Amino acid sequence: MTTSGSIIRVQNLHKWFGELHVLKGIDLEVKAGEKVCIMGPSGSGKSTLLRCLNFLEEPSKGIVFLDDLPVGYIEDADGKRRRDTESNINRMRARMGVVFQSFNLWTHMTASANIVEAPIHVNGLSRQAANEKALSLLRLVGLEDKKDAYPAQLSGGQQQRIAIARALAMDPEIMLFDEPTSALDPELVGEVLAVMSELARGGMTMIVVTHDMGFASAVADRIVFMDHGQVVEEGPPSTFFQQPKNERTIQFLAKMTSRPF
């Protein structure tokens, strides 16, 4: 049944929070292996879009497909859409790794316990296999020596690298990043971006909501610019940064580049 070749397909997605119309008909396709950066002013709906992808937020209208299967819904033979069961939704979610702006590590667990938690309890991995996997992921993010540290004992950059390892431990088909460096002190941003770039080189499919223009131009295959709940421009970084067409993109980029540092 799969024909589109895209791993993520978003169709006419709308989200209202009460009266507030946050997403106003988003269409988006992401192919396997593609790296897409979503940029835009705060309040433009970037994070809400990301949260709709794995049904952390339920879309008000429209739908998200993962590998051509609707996320959060099942379609009857007559095309009627019903909400899917919790376990099916969870199975879909487990295929997408998420990294949050505020890390969201479980503070009562050590770094390695954070990493093995979902693989063991959701994927049914044995503790031994999970521990071995955790160790190799800790090596990947350069924090092998911190495996027994609690999140409170780690810097923000270290916590975010653990959070990336935690997401990777689920063997996700796609990684979603929600402003992964926005909560970090400037000197800690680099270590997190380095891990993400490494991941990109390894061929991971990535959707990254970010304000980091350097990262976006270096890593992204495509930049999606959002404003007021709509995609107003998209294209490869070279075109996007050098020859933006949309008036709002031009204004945004002008503001970003005139920042003091």
Next chain:
Amino acid sequence: MTLEWQYVAHALPFLLEGTLITVEVSLLAVALGLLVGILVVLGRQSRFKILRALIIAYISIVRGTPLFIQILIVYYALPALGLDIPRFESGVIALSLNSGAYISEMIRGGLMAIPKGQLDAARAFGMRSGLIWRRITLPQVLVLILPPLTMEFTGLLKSSALLSVIGLVELTRRAQQVIGETLRSPEVWLATAALYFIMCFALGTVTRRLEKAAAAYRL
């Protein structure tokens, strides 16, 4: 009148028997109270309006009536409804229902202190709500409420003296019996008070250690 401590020495083995019952009844009551507290919190999140209303009524009744009367009701009023429950079990039920209401309020407070993002993360990795509750929420809430829970446990231990009124031979009732035999009331009451104090002191020491160990992750 001078205090004559040889009576206490003589009575001590009997008092210790009562102490054991006090410890048993209190331990059981706090364990069940914790369970009741958890169930009450879960029940308050239920979709069923009637269940939520019943739970709120239960909490208001427990808070709005004396524990003393609650004990009497469990022991004397329930048999009228055809439920004949022995003294020990009645005591455990009355105390755990009472502390369950208070513990549920502590848990509710603790829940609000868990960052929402941690639950988002758990959901994002496909964890079921029951699993999230068991692995992420509850362990953190229990550590958060350890200090008020200790106070509740200490209070429960002391309140268990009220169970003497339904004839449960715990420490206080035992003391009354010893006094009946020896007719030496001051020494025995002082010794009884000392035994309660030692229990509470030991409890405080244990939970302080527990708090330290459990809170290693909170810097």
